[in-house]
Amino acid sequence: MAAAESSPLTTHVLNTNDGVPGAKMALSLHRLDTKMMIWTMLSVGTTNEDGRCPGLISREAFIPGMYKLRFETASYWEGLGQTSFYPYVEVVFNISDPGKKFHLPLLMSRFSYSTYRGS
Template identity: 35%
Template sequence: MKKTTLTAIFALFTVITFAQKKIYQLSSHILDVSKGLPASGVTIKLENYNEDTKSWKLVDEKVTNENGRIGDFLSSEKNNNGIYKLTYYTSEYFKKNNTQSFYPWIEVVFEIKDENHYHVPITLSAYGYSTYRGN
């Protein structure tokens, strides 16, 4: 097979692979500022608020990877506008690290109003946390 044919096949494969890559609208990560390291193995639950019933509905639940991240909440293939809550279950993380902590979980409520990407990280220590809208 000619080199140009192999190059063309590889280029087509690359285009198809990237074209099929799913894009997500919401991501999060946790940085343990007491260690200066990502917090891996933390369960994060995502819920959506139903204004009619004034209740929360489970959307997804995932565990942070070795970089303390979850990058695949809410597929961008549909309209995700609404009020959401991320619950970070921090108690088990601190127990695994033999650390006393004050917050057994952290809830962060926010609103998605458009089709942009939303990144909701937290910085965490045993007795405090902070959150912000990242990118």
């Protein structure tokens, strides 16, 4: 993974079911190859104790295009001894100005989730 300081894309997972950070959740970042129309995995990571996953991508690798963050929610809930309705969550988004900073939080419970573009 890229250095945390230079990552123009950050994420934060919040377990709204229990009111705590979504720690130790596996996730991956992908970019769509528009010629082949397939997703290319760029990085993988795990959220820290604060529910954050620093260093997703370097500023140099962050180019215009369509991206997705895939959060492995079933594994997270199973690790807590619980089940969930969604086995994973994929958040797909477009980047037209990679010079900006993008923050994509995931707020989730066992039966719902939401996301937004933060700063």
